Amino acid sequence: MSATIIDGKQVAAEVRAEVTREVEAFVERHGRPPGLATILVGEDAASAVYVGGKQRACAEVGIKGFDHRLPADASRAEVVALIERLNADPDVSGILCQLPVPGHLDGVELTNLIDPDKDVDGLTVASAGRLALGLPGLRSCTPAGVIRLLDAAGVAIEGAEAVVIGRSNLFGKPMAQLLLERNATVTIAHSRTTDLADVASRADILIAAVGRAEMVRGDWIKPGAAVIDVGINRLAEPPAGRSSALVGDIAFDEALAVAGAITPVPGGVGPMTIAKLLDNTVQAARLQAGED
Amino acid sequence: MSATIIDGKQVAAEVRAEVTREVEAFVERHGRPPGLATILVGEDAASAVYVGGKQRACAEVGIKGFDHRLPADASRAEVVALIERLNADPDVSGILCQLPVPGHLDGVELTNLIDPDKDVDGLTVASAGRLALGLPGLRSCTPAGVIRLLDAAGVAIEGAEAVVIGRSNLFGKPMAQLLLERNATVTIAHSRTTDLADVASRADILIAAVGRAEMVRGDWIKPGAAVIDVGINRLAEPPAGRSSALVGDIAFDEALAVAGAITPVPGGVGPMTIAKLLDNTVQAARLQAGED
Numbered sequence: 001m002s003a004t005i006i007d008g009k010q011v012a013a014e015v016r017a018e019v020t021r022e023v024e025a026f027v028e029r030h031g032r033p034p035g036l037a038t039i040l041v042g043e044d045a046a047s048a049v050y051v052g053g054k055q056r057a058c059a060e061v062g063i064k065g066f067d068h069r070l071p072a073d074a075s076r077a078e079v080v081a082l083i084e085r086l087n088a089d090p091d092v093s094g095i096l097c098q099l100p101v102p103g104h105l106d107g108v109e110l111t112n113l114i115d116p117d118k119d120v121d122g123l124t125v126a127s128a129g130r131l132a133l134g135l136p137g138l139r140s141c142t143p144a145g146v147i148r149l150l151d152a153a154g155v156a157i158e159g160a161e162a163v164v165i166g167r168s169n170l171f172g173k174p175m176a177q178l179l180l181e182r183n184a185t186v187t188i189a190h191s192r193t194t195d196l197a198d199v200a201s202r203a204d205i206l207i208a209a210v211g212r213a214e215m216v217r218g219d220w221i222k223p224g225a226a227v228i229d230v231g232i233n234r235l236a237e238p239p240a241g242r243s244s245a246l247v248g249d250i251a252f253d254e255a256l257a258v259a260g261a262i263t264p265v266p267g268g269v270g271p272m273t274i275a276k277l278l279d280n281t282v283q284a285a286r287l288q289a290g291e292d
Numbered sequence: 293m294s295a296t297i298i299d300g301k302q303v304a305a306e307v308r309a310e311v312t313r314e315v316e317a318f319v320e321r322h323g324r325p326p327g328l329a330t331i332l333v334g335e336d337a338a339s340a341v342y343v344g345g346k347q348r349a350c351a352e353v354g355i356k357g358f359d360h361r362l363p364a365d366a367s368r369a370e371v372v373a374l375i376e377r378l379n380a381d382p383d384v385s386g387i388l389c390q391l392p393v394p395g396h397l398d399g400v401e402l403t404n405l406i407d408p409d410k411d412v413d414g415l416t417v418a419s420a421g422r423l424a425l426g427l428p429g430l431r432s433c434t435p436a437g438v439i440r441l442l443d444a445a446g447v448a449i450e451g452a453e454a455v456v457i458g459r460s461n462l463f464g465k466p467m468a469q470l471l472l473e474r475n476a477t478v479t480i481a482h483s484r485t486t487d488l489a490d491v492a493s494r495a496d497i498l499i500a501a502v503g504r505a506e507m508v509r510g511d512w513i514k515p516g517a518a519v520i521d522v523g524i525n526r527l528a529e530p531p532a533g534r535s536s537a538l539v540g541d542i543a544f545d546e547a548l549a550v551a552g553a554i555t556p557v558p559g560g561v562g563p564m565t566i567a568k569l570l571d572n573t574v575q576a577a578r579l580q581a582g583e584d
Contacts, residue, residue: 129421132469133461159486167472169425176480177424180459183484185491188468192475194451199477 003227003259004153011152012145012271016061019278023062026285034093034285035064036120036277037086041079042072042102051098057274063281066092072102079110087115093285094120096277117287120280122174131177138280143175145272146207146228147182153261155226158183161202165189165216165249166209171230175207196220208249218254227255227262230269295519295551296445303444304437304563308353311570315354318577326385326577327356328412328569329378333371334364334394343390349566355573358384364394371402379407385577386412388569409579412572414466423469428579430572435467437564438499438520439474445553447518450475453494457481457508457541458501463522467499488512500541510546519547519554522561 027033036058040051051067058065068082079101086092095118101107111119116126122140130137150157162184166172172188179186189199191210200206200220208216209230221227231249238245248265255262263269286292319325328350332343343359350357360374371393378384387410393399403411408418414432422429442449454476458464464480471478481491483502492498492512500508501522513519523541530537540557547554555561578584 125418125421125425125427127421128424129417129419132420132424132465133417135417159484161486161491173424173472180465180480180482183482185479185481185485187477187479188472189477190472190475192451193477194453199453 003256004261005256006149006153006226006228006261006263006268008149008263008268008271011149012275014152015148015272015275015279016057019063019275019282020061022282026282026289027062030289032091033062033064034281035066035089035091036094036096036281037066037068037089037092039068039070039079039082039086039095039097041070041074041098041105044100047098047100054096054274054277057278058281061278063278064091074102074105076105076110079105080113083110083113087113087118090288092118093288094118094277094281096121118284120277120284122280123170128169128174131174134181138284139178140170140174141276141280142171142230142269142273143178144280145276146175146230146269147178148276149228149263149269149272150205150226153226155205155261157205160184160204161187162205162207163187163189163200163203164207164209165193165196165200166211166230168209171209175209179205210249212249213247214249214251216250216255218251218258221255221258223258224260225258227259228269229263229265232265232270295548296553297548298441298445298520298553298555298560300441300555300560300563303441304567306444307440307564307567307571308349311355311567311574312353314574318574318581319354322581324383325354325356326573327358327383328386328388328573329358329360329381329384331360331362331371331374331378331387331389333362333366333390333397336392339390339392346388346566346569349570350573353570355570356383366394366397368397368402371397372405375402375405379405379410382580384410385580386410386569386573388413410576412569412576414572415462420461420466423466426473430576431470432462432466433568433572434463434522434561434565435470436572437568438467438522438561439470440568441520441555441561441564442497442518445518447497447553449497452476452496453479454497454499455479455481455492455495456499456501457485457488457492458503458522460501463501467501471497502541504541505539506541506543508542508547510543510550513547513550515550516552517550519551520561521555521557524557524562 038051055065086095095114099107111123119127122138162179167190176186176188197220205226207228213233229248229250235245330343347357378387387406391399403415411419414430454471456467459482468478468480489512497518499520505525521540521542527537
C-alpha cells in the first residue's frame with residue numbers, strides 16, 4: 001500500500017481562500033484592510049525573492065502591503081526607528097523583519113522590538129512565552145501550517161505519539177508546543193539523540209526538520225504513520241526519475257511505501273508558511289480591532 | 293539491587309552554602325546584599341507558611357528580605373503600585389508574588405508585571421520566552437533544582453531518554469526545556485497519553501509531576517533509571533511502615549527495587565525549590581549589577 005500524499009498547495013489554497021473572505025469581512029466592518037509591513041535590509045537576492053513573494057501573496061488576498069527596503073549599510077537606529085513607526089501605525093497589523101540582516105545588525109534584537117501583537121512570524125520572546133504558557137498570541141507560521149496539514153489530512157493528533165526531529169527556535173520547539181497543546185505525547189529528538197531511528201519508529205506523527213537530504217529512511221517509519229517533511233535541500237542534480245533537485249529530510253520513495261500519509265517536497269509544508277503568514281496578519285488585525 | 297537515594301536536603305544545603313559565599317562576595321563588591329521581595333495578599337495560612345519559609349531562608353544566607361503583606365481586600369491598583377515600586381527599587385534584586393491571590397485579583401496578570409530581570413520564580417511570559425528561545429534569563433526554581441539533583445547524583449543527561457509526566461506551566465514544560473538544553477531526548481507525557489506505562493518505561497530519566505499519589509508503579513520503570521518525584525500528596529494516614537503521610541507520584545518502595553537512583557518524598561525535590569530561589573536572587577542581583 002502506498003501513502004496518501006498530503007497536497008500542501010491545495011491546503012494552502014484553501015487557507016488563502018478563507019483569508020480572502022476574512023479580509024473582505026474585515027474591510028466591511030472597519031473600512032480598511034489588514035496590513036502587512038515587511039522590512040528588508042540590504043540586497044540579498046534570496047531574501048528579496050522571499051519578501052517579493054510575501055508582498056504578492058498579500059495583494060492576492062486583499063491585505064495591504066507595506067514594502068520597506070533599507071540599504072545594506074542602514075544603521076541600527078534607522079531600522080529601530082522604522083520598527084517603532086510601524087508598531088505605532090494603526091494601518092499596519094503585522095510586521096516582519098526578513099532575516100538574515102547584514103552583519104552589523106542583530107536580527108534577534110531587532111525582531112524583539114516588534115510589538116508582540118504585530119509579530120506575525122511569532123519569533124519574539126513574548127510570542128515564544130505566550131506559546132509556552134498556552135496564552136493567546138500569534139504562533140510561528142510553519143509549525144501552525146503543519147498542524148493545519150495534519151488536520152486537513154484527517155490525522156488524529158490527540159493521544160498520538162508525535163516525534164519532532166530538530167529543535168530550532170524557528171520550527172522544532174514551537175512545533176512541539178503546538179502538538180502538546182493538541183494533546184499529543186511529544187518527543188523532541190535532535191543531533192544528540194542516541195538512536196534516532198528507534199525514536200522515530202515510535203511515531204504516529206513524524207516530523208523532520210533537520211536540513212539533511214533524505215536522512216530519514218523508510219525503515220525509520222512506523223507503518224501507517226503521518227510523515228511531515230519540513231526540510232528543503234537542494235541536490236547538485238535531480239534524483240533519478242525526478243524533475244526537481246529539491247529534496248526533503250525524508251527519503252520520499254522509501255517512506256511512501258510505509259507511511260499512511262506524507263507531505264512531498266516541494267509542494268508540502270512549503271506553501272503553508274506564507275498562507276499562515278496571511279492568516280496571522282488577519283488575526284492580528286482582528287485582535288488589534290478588539291475583536292475575538 | 294536497591295537504588296541510590298538522592299538526598300535533596302543534602303544537595304539543597306550545598307546550594308545554600310554556595311549562595312552564602314556568593315552573597316558575601318557580592319556584599320564585598322557592592323557594599324549591599326542581594327534583596328528578595330515577597331508579596332503576600334490576604335491571610336491564606338499555607339501561603340503565609342511558604343512566604344515565612346522563604347524569608348527565613350533569605351536571612352540564613354544573608355539575602356535582605358522585603359516581606360510585603362497586603363490585606364485580602366487590597367485593590368488591584370495597590371498591588372500594581374507595590375510591584376512597580378519594587379521593580380524600580382535597586383535594593384530589590386528579586387520579586388515574587390505568592391500565589392494564589394484572592395479571587396478579585398488575577399495572579400497571572402500581576403506576576404507578568406514583575407520586571408523579567410527580577411522574576412526569580414521564572415513565571416513571567418518573558419522568562420518563559422527566554423527559556424524557550426535559549427536566551428539568558430531566570431529559570432523556574434523547581435525544574436532548575438531537578439537539574440541540580442541529577443548533576444549531583446552523577447546522572448548523564450546528554451543523550452539520555454528523558455520522560456516528563458505532567459505538562460504544567462509551573463513545572464513540566466520548563467523542565468522539558470531545561471532537559472533539552474542539556475541535550476536529552478525529551479518526551480512530555482500527560483493525562484491524554486495513550487499508554488503512560490509504556491512511555492515511562494523508555495526513560496533513562498523519569499520525572500513525575502502529576503499530583504496523584506503513587507501513580508507511577510515499579511513496573512513502569514526501566515531498570516537503572518534515574519527517577520525524580522516532584523509530587524507531594526497527603527494521604528489520610530501514613531502508609532504501612534512510614535512515619536509521614538506525605539507520598540509522591542511514584543510508588544517509592546516498588547521503584548526503589550528497580551531504579552538506579554531515586555528522590556524520596558519528602559526530602560527530595562522539595563528542599564531544592566527554595567535553594568534555587570535563593571540562587572536565582574543572587575544571579576538576578578549580579579545581572580542587575582552588570583556582572584556576568
